[in-house]
Amino acid sequence: MSEISINHEPEFWLSGPIPGISIFLQPTVHALLQSRRELAQYTMDFPEALLWEKTVGRASVGFHMQHLTGVLDRMLTYARSKPLTIEQFQYLKSEGSPNTKASITELVESFNTKVDEALEFCKTIPDNELTHERTVGRKKLPSTVLGLLFHAAEHSQRHVGQLLVTVSVLIQKL
Template sequence: MMKNNQPEVWLRGALPDIPKLLQPAAHALLQSKEEVFKYTEDFPEALLWEKPAGRASVGFHLQHITGVLDRMLTYAEEKPLSKKQFEYLRNEGVENPEVKMDDLTHAFSEKVDEALKIFKNTPEAILTEQRGVGRKQLPSSVIGLYFHAAEHSQRHIGQMLVTISVLKP
C-alpha cells in the first residue's frame, strides 16, 4: 500500500478558496479520495465484484460513492436527476467486466474535484437554503447535501476497506 506520512486531510489546515463552513465537507471528500487510491492499490482486479458473505463488492462501493456525490450536487443545484443519473443508479453494483478499478477510482477522483470547484463557488449565504431530495422532495439544505455526500463517502470507504481486508490475499 501507498505510504503517506502526512496527517489526515482535516489536520493539514484550511483549503484555499473553500468557504469556512464547507471546510469539513471538503476535507472529508479529499480524505476519501486519498483513501480510495491507498486502499485499492494492488487490489486484484479479479476480486472487484466479489461479495464476501453476501455484502457489497468493492466495485459497488466505488460506484456508489461517485453516484451519491453526483446526486447530492444535483439536488443542491435544485435540479432533478437526469435519465443518465437514474441509469447510473440502477447499475451501481451490477458486475460489468468492462468496468475496471482504474475507471472507478478515477471517476470518483474527478467527481471530488468537481465538488471542490462547486464548493469554491458556493456563497456561504446560501448554505442554509432549503433543498428537496429525490422524487418526494424530502427536506434538506445546501450544506446538508454537501455534508451528507462527504460523510456518506467516508462511511463507504470504511466498508470498502473491510471488504478489501477480507478479500485481499
C-alpha cells in the same frame, strides 16, 4: 498482496484550510479529499479479479466504488436544485453491476473527477446560500445545500470504510 499500505501523511482535516473554500465547508471538503486519498490507497494493489466479489453477504468493492461516485453526483445535483437526469437514474440502477466493465483505475478516476467537481462547486457557494432549502428525490424530502454537501462527505467516508473492510477480508483469502 497481504496488507494494505498505510499513508503516513496527516489527514486532510489536519492540513489547514483549502484555499477558496468557505470555512463552513472545510469539514466537507476535507472529508471528500480524505475519501479520495483512501480510495486510491486501499485499491492500489487490489486484484481486478476480486472487484465484484462479495464476501460475508456484503457489497463488492466495485459497488462501493461506483456508489461513492454516484451519491456524490446526486448530492451535487440536488444542491444545485436540479432534478436527476435519465443518465443519473441509469447509473444508480447499474451500481454494483459487474456488467459495467470498468476497471479499478477507471472507478478511482471517476470518483476523483467527481470530487474535483464538488470542490469547484464548493468554491462558488456564498455562505448565505448554505442554508437555502433543497429537496431530495421524487418525494422531495427536505434538506439544505449544506446538508446535502455534508451528507455527500460523510456518506463517502462511510463507504470508504466499508470498502476497506471488504478489501481486507478479500485479500486475506489470497
